[in-house]
Every structure is written in C-alpha cells, then in structure tokens.
Amino acid sequence: MYFAALLARTEDGWEASDTELDDVETMADLADLARESATDDGETVLVYIEQEDAWFAIVRVDGEDDPRVFISNAAAAARSSYGEMLTSELLGHDDPDAELDALDLDGTEDGEPEHVDDDEDDDETTADGSVAPAGPLGEGHILADLGVSEKALLALTDDALGEIAEAIGAADILETVR
Template sequence: MYFAALLARTEDGWEASDTELDNVERLTDLADLAREAATDDTVVILIEQEDAWFGVVRIDGEDDPRIFVSNAALAARSSYGAMLTDELLGRDDSDEDDLDLLDLDGTEDGEPEREDEDPESAEAAETPVARGPLGDPRLLEDVGVGERELLSLDGDALGEIAEALGCSDLLEAVR
C-alpha cells in the first residue's frame, strides 16, 4: 500500500495534502500535479510503500524534478517506485517492452521456476538496480534535511522529514 503527500511551501510555512496517484503514470504527470497545487515555487512530494522504501520528489518552479529514493531495488519492484527509478536511470518506455516478457516472478513466460536457486541470488539477478539509495540526497538541504540525515532515515522516514520541515502535524493530518 502506498501513501503519498504533497507539501507546498507558502509564505506562512508548509501546506500538506494527501495526494492520489491513481492517474499518475509518468514523472511528468506527478510534476504537473505538484505544479497545479503549488502556491509558491517549491513543492515536495513524499511517497512511501509500507516502510519498504520512500521517495522524495522536489519541484522548484519550472525546473526539472529532483528525486531521491531510499532503496532503489525495492522501489523498482513497485509501480510508483519504478517510475522514479526509471527516471533516475534514464530509462524510457521502450525499455518496458523487455519487461513484458517476464512474469511477476522474474521468469520468462512458460519458463519453469528453478527450485534449486538461492532466493537472494535470484532477487539480485531480477533486480536491474543496485540496493540502496538512488538520486539526489541533497535535494532537501536548504529546507532542513541534510544529505547525511536523509541517507540515515529508517522507520517513519516521512514523519522525520516532515518534522525537520516543521510540518509533522500537517503530514499526520493527511495520513
């Protein structure tokens, strides 16, 4: 299950809103959604999937979005996480054609699963990105979350980010 919140910086601080991602298929859709909600230039979108990974997308005016993903390998296995990791890795829609040949378990259609295979090595072989963070860990430095802090977040990462931004009550209200 996903949770996504949009934080827009205003003259009076931050405003938070629950963000519905059902119609978001590409990063450009997410950026457009953020720009529509913006009351000022800076919008931060926080996305998490059941404490497995979290992502931060920052949009400043018409600049390209800046992205950070806490665990690229886990994120790449989910639809919204894959959207972020694909953008960071420079993949386009033509790369998805190769993935259509694979079942959800990572085997080609009709290919039997190998029971003698080590699950850890199979997971690593299926995952086209390295484990760990990916993207710009400095994207929130100017608003109170430094690189070291962002890289060390665990557990309720979105709550800790919101606390550093001074808007944890707003984030909890939309959860």
C-alpha cells in the same frame, strides 16, 4: 499500500494535501500534479511517496525546474508500479511506452526452477532491464537547503517521512493528511 502526500512551501509556511496517484503514469505527470498544488509559480513542492515502510521517495519540484528525486531503497521500489516509474527515470530509462517482454527466456520457461545464487546481492532488475540497486538512489542532498543533510536523509529508517516533515517544520501539517 501507498501513502502519498504533497507539501507545498508557501509564504505562510507549508501546506499539505494527500493525493491519489491513480492518474500518474510518468514523471511528467507527477511533476504536473505537484505544480498544480502550488499556490504561486516557483514554489517548492515535495511529493512524499511511501509503501508500507519498505521504501520511501521524495520528489522535489521547484517551479518549472526538472523534478529531483531521492528513493530510500531502489530495489524495493522497483518492485512496485510508482517506485518502478521513479527508478526507471533515475536510471535513464524513462520511456513510458516500454513494456515487459512477453517471453522471459531465462531457462525457466519449461517449468525448471530458477537457480538462486546465495551470493547474489539484493539488486532488482526493472521492467526495462536496468538494475536498481539495493539501497538509496537519486539526489541525497535534495533537502539540504531545507535542513535535512544527505547524511541525515540516508540515516532515516522507520518513520522517515515524519522525521523529514519535522526537520523542515511541517510535521503537524503532514499528520493532518496521514
């Protein structure tokens, strides 16, 4: 289950709204959604996406600038539709027409069990064949100018989005949409 919210920074502070990502298929769609929530051009909008404490992502859109992204655990995110979209974008594989191959010819197509090596790390291969690392991916300094350093962002665990909202002065606003 996903939780998604938009936080727009205005002259009067932060404004929050929950959002549905049903119509979001690309990073451009997500950036457009964020820009639509801004009351003035050039405002900072943060898109929070979280999946059942498995991973979270922050997408930051500042006016017409390209979106900036941080994902807490790219391998976990790559296993979900929205997370896969974000990891693919960060790894440089943002082709919206890319699809899974119909055949996975890895030697298991005849029903043979797939060998799992205990020494393998927890990286995840995405639909486009890129490897999403088990751990953070993206811009760790994405919130530094708002008071959340890269070190602090990397140390977040349980209620990361709540802790970020508290650090930037938007905790009460975020709670209203949770």
